[in-house]
Amino acid sequence: MEVALRPGVAPNDPRSVARAMAPPSRFGDKAFEWLTMAMALAVVLLVILTGWQLWRGSSLAIQKFGFHFLATSTWDPVAEQFGALPFIYGTLVSSLIALLIAVPLSIATAVYLTELAPLWLRQPLVSLIEMLAAIPSVILGLWGIFVMVPWLRDYPFPLLKRLFGWTPFFCGPIYGTSMLAGGIIIAIMILPIITSVSREILRSVPDLQREAAYALGATRWEVTRIAVLSYARKGLFGAVILGLGRALGETMAVTMVIGNTPQIAASLFKPGYTLASVIANEFTEATTDIYLEALFEIGLVLFGVTILVNLIAQLLLKTMTTTSATRAVQ
Amino acid sequence: MTMLSGQADNHPWRNIKNALASTATFVSALLVIAPLALVFFHLLVNGASSVNWAFFTHLPKPVGEAGGGMVNAIVGSLELLALASIIGIPIGVLGGVYLAEYGTARVNWMLRFVADVLNGVPSITWGVVVYGLVVLRFKGFSAYAGGLALGLIMIPLILRTTEEVILLVPNGYREAALALGVARWKTIVHIVMKTASKGIITGILLALARIGGETAPLLFTAFGNHFWNHSLSQPIAALPLQIFTYAISPYDDWHRQAWAGALVLVTGIFCVNVIVRILTRQRTASVV
DSSP, X not given: OOOOOOOOOGGGOHHHHHHHHOOSOOHXXXXXXXXXXXXXXXXXXXXXXXXXXXXXXXXXXXXXXXXHHHXXXXXXXXXXXXXXXXXXXXXXXXXXXXXXXXXXXXXXXXXXXXXXXXXXXXXXXXXXXXXHHHSOHHHXXXXXXXXXXXXXXXXXXXXXXXXXXXXXXXXXXOOSSSHHHHHHHHHHHHHHHHHHHHHHHHHTSOHHHHHHHHHTTOOHHHIIIIIIITTTHHHHHHHHHHHHHHHHHOOHHHHHHXXXXXXXXXXXXXXXXXXXXXXHHHGGGOOSHHHHHHHHHHHXXXXXXXXXXXXXXHHHHHHHHHHHHHHHXX | OOGGGGGGGGOHHHHHHHHHHHHHXXXXXXXXXXXXXXXXXXXXXXXXXGOSHHHHHSOBOOTTOOOBOOHHHHXXXXXHHHHHHHHHHHHHHHHHHHHHHTOOHHHHHHXXXXXXXXXXXXXXXXXXXXXXXXIXXXXXXXXXXXXXXXXXXXXXXXXXXHHHHHHTSOHHHHHHHHHTTOOHHHIIIIIIHHHTHHHHHHHHHHHHHHHHTOOGGGTTTTBOOSSOOOSTTSOBOOHHHHHHHHHTSSOHHHHHHHHHHHHHHHHHHHHHHHHHHHHHHHHHHHHO
């Protein structure tokens, strides 16, 4: 999992040297620089192109439904009534469940990997977590349908119902495919990224912090809590937001276990639907123009939200790593 | 680091808390890797029996007939990866070169930022965009559309890894070449990129492993195909797509094939990851 966390590159920055020593400009040099610049600018172009394409693809729907699209909950392609609220609700609730499960587990794992685990165990565990990250979504979904959902239906769900059935969240019939199953599968998908980014953050905490706490006689856990965790709070928050971004856009595995029913229900045992899953399921079935446009608009909403969430996450992570790097130098 | 914790013996409660925290975080780590073990176990149990010679040599059988294979999907996936590489590798690598060798600090910060944000965009978005750009315009699903969608996902991934490894090349190499009067672009191509080539290839392989399992962007670009694809402007099968179609179908035969396909796909992806690990180990060894 490549994540942008790098302390300052100043000591070995090729730019300064090359610029100072560059021979008089020649055609080849200029051409190569322009070529590489064009390629680098492709990422910016890609963002603009995507936003424009999604906007253009949904312009009719935007005109016709306006803000009602986001606030109404009727999704009836036959009557050409399109409201995205059940999908927005499903995306938010499933992502929230995923974060509730994944955040404590991944941050605890990151703490274990950087602070508490015996040294010989760290690298093997990191490799295993990288392997989990490499499993494609569709394969996790396959496992979800045939292994996880039946198991959840037979054991944990009835137990939850017995214990918490009096709350609105765990009542009603148990089908197996459900909002809760969707949230759990998303949690599994985002565990590796939150863990590895948190680990990078914790590793970037200067050892001086730890040594100071040890010098005061703190135990290993006290060092972690006082000197490391509180110092890394902002970066860890960035890792969580990054995980949220992934959770919101997770598609295949969720589509396979969430039940795909556009409804807003309090019970987590009921099936739900997410923004990404409705695109995945209905895009090729969209027979009318307005239906397709509505799906494009859902894509636009998803794109806008994930861009925003990732923007916040990157800002948090970048400021965290630069401040820690400069402090380490001082 | 442990020497000081001994001094806390006069506070038993603090030591108990320390032990509790160690145990709790250890259990968390086990819970995080548990899904990996479970998925592997079930892939082997359910998939191994259906992975046979026919799986790699035969086309899918119609519903109701047992057996058959996914050779068209395996070949289709490779074709899509090749098409994606044509788009993703040159743009990603050269863009990474720009970030490492040319751009000013501020421009680089922005480009890096945009690339990182792009990496977080859900892959299904690229499917929708390519549908609008290619499928609607040329009136049909095609291998080209699928390859383009996957190629777009590769760009920011490769851009970032290429930049990272090029920055690792010691400046002495550049200085030596420039001092001999070698043009800057030749220095970059023949000295810097060559030195960093293993790292660049590692980044490309990781990107290929990542997009090789992507399904969402192919749903309405490559679309899938139960037969051989005879032209790249026609719909094409892909292994992850086939797994998805079979997994959500109601037929037991197809479910078995889906497990087999999943086992093959995961094995392929892990092989690439192992190769990457071997490459990076050599690279770090040679630098030291």
